[in-house]
Amino acid sequence: MSNFFAHPTAIIDEGAQIGEGSKIWHFSHVMPKSTLGKSCNIGQNVYIDNNVSIGNGVKIQNNVSVYANVTVEDDCFLGPSMVFTNVMNPRAFVERKHEFRNTLLQKGCSVGANATIVCGSTLGEYCFVGAGSVVNKDVPPYAIVVGVPMRIIGWMSKHGEKLNFDQNGFATCPTTGEKYQQIGPEQVIAL
Numbered sequence: 001m002s003n004f005f006a007h008p009t010a011i012i013d014e015g016a017q018i019g020e021g022s023k024i025w026h027f028s029h030v031m032p033k034s035t036l037g038k039s040c041n042i043g044q045n046v047y048i049d050n051n052v053s054i055g056n057g058v059k060i061q062n063n064v065s066v067y068a069n070v071t072v073e074d075d076c077f078l079g080p081s082m083v084f085t086n087v088m089n090p091r092a093f094v095e096r097k098h099e100f101r102n103t104l105l106q107k108g109c110s111v112g113a114n115a116t117i118v119c120g121s122t123l124g125e126y127c128f129v130g131a132g133s134v135v136n137k138d139v140p141p142y143a144i145v146v147g148v149p150m151r152i153i154g155w156m157s158k159h160g161e162k163l164n165f166d167q168n169g170f171a172t173c174p175t176t177g178e179k180y181q182q183i184g185p186e187q188v189i190a191l
Contacts, residue, residue, distance in 0.1 A: 019056060022039060037074065040054060045062055049065070049068045051069055103119050132147050133148065136180045
């Protein structure tokens with residue numbers, strides 16, 4: 001008896017490691033050399049490739065393919081139909097699996113619906129990628145990014161509230177009271 005839930009239409013290949021309390025819904029496929037943490041929710045029609053590591057408490061919405069060499073840390077949110085790439089210059093007739101680039105989503109980040117994450121990028125802790133954005137470089141922790149290609153338009157607290165910095169570079173989350181400091185144009189830290 002397993003300690004996770006998988007819908008009868010889901011395919012869980014032998015060898016896949018699935019954490020306790022995780023749920024895998026309709027028509028999803030988890031490959032044998034993948035790791036999925038505890039208390040994850042994997043939506044409908046999700047593909048999790050070999051050599052993928054997914055942390056605890058991750059929510060992956062419908063129609064997402066998580067390709068090889070992607071690491072998703074704890075408490076991340078992947079919106080519906082968002083996209084990962086794993087090769088910079090794909091050609092159908094050229095085998096480039098040896099060129100897969102690592103992509104890292106750090107703890108607590110959120111990726112909006114239909115966003116594209118170009119391989120080789122790191123998304124910093126608690127950053128927020130707006131729907132439809134194209135991430136083609138690293139995203140700093142707590143940054144809000146939107147657009148094609150993405151650009152920083154603001155900063156967000158761990159709780160998901162927009163941060164408004166004072167003239168000295170300090171901000172407080174309006175919900176939790178947590179304090180933040182902006183120490184450069186592309187760097188915010190939690191205090």
